[in-house]
């Protein structure tokens with residue numbers, strides 16, 4: 001019986017699997033195929049891949065906290081005391097002391113009444129947006145916003161209006177054209193993840209006030225890094241009190257994992273009751289919360305100030321060397337420094353040749369960025385040395401010349 005069954009192929013095997021194979025082959029042909037690289041070391045500024053030591057230039061661990069001794073120790077202590085898993089969603093039996101302590105700490109850090117944890121930035125955006133808007137409402141979203149914002153907006157069934165990147169004039173026209181009843185949510189990355197430029201939050205605040213919209217800022221790449229105290233892009237732009245929803249992540253500069261939204265207590269109370277990715281998902285493990293708590297304390301301390309200063313110095317040094325070499329760095333104003341390359345195969349060849357030189361910089365292709373704007377997305381860390389970055393800029397210039405990206 002088993003013999004006969006295994007000879008007859010199902011529709012899944014004949015048709016669907018065949019379509020999948022063809023799609024994979026097409027991705028390879030277009031230079032859009034993705035595969036995983038295995039990192040064998042901890043996430044320091046130098047990592048090991050396939051036995052080779054490489055300078056890491058594409059991590060979001062901007063302050064080097066992912067392997068910081070204080071975070072490791074906090075996580076270990078939390079495991080000793082609370083165990084490994086939370087065992088259930090927060091609203092069932094998974095709500096633990098560290099969740100609430102971390103939420104209070106985040107609210108204090110961001111200067112808001114309250115905060116709520118989510119299991120990742122992706123899950124925050126796909127949980128918050130559909131809770132706040134629905135049919136008959138409108139989401140105004142910067143064209144370069146993160147995929148999780150787009151997915152959250154699509155899931156909400158609100159009308160999605162995407163405005164040209166950082167184009168306040170165009171946004172204002174679109175706001176006037178769509179000035180109907182219903183809720184309006186204006187949402188932007190604080191720091192744009194693939195371009196490294198900063199949203200014009202002061203202008204966005206003016207627009208949200210003029211049109212009565214809610215303003216949500218996704219500060220995945222600004223949290224811990226931007227502003228005098230590392231509170232993010234809203235602190236940097238001086239508009240902390242005018243942002244309605246401060247969303248941020250704990251897995252990038254904060255070195256741990258998870259995400260949050262901070263804002264008014266009623267808003268948080270409402271999300272606890274309506275946000276599906278919050279309600280229907282197991283709570284973050286205690287160790288992750290303990291590490292994030294330690295990270296915020298660190299970011300808020302003198303050591304945090306020193307790390308941010310180091311990151312700024314490193315970034316301007318690196319950016320200067322690359323601009324001098326003639327690279328187009330888009331509008332980068334932060335530790336995210338994209339080198340514009342153009343087509344996907346060229347970007348991937350650039351990455352491959354840099355690996356041979358001992359540098360790991362990931363090439364970024366569609367659908368992460370628009371077609372024809374493939375790039376090397378370099379990210380600077382506070383834990384890079386000046387020599388590290390000078391060496392990297394020299395290697396990038398050598399390879400860039402070989403490939404004809406610069407003269």
Ligand SMILES: *Cc1c(COP(=O)(O)O)cnc(C)c1O
Pocket residue numbers: 119120121122123125146148189193218220221249250251258259
């Ligand atoms: C990384 C990122 C996210 C997703 O956060 P995760 O915690 O990695 O899921 C959301 N928004 C932006 C802008 C990001 O860069």
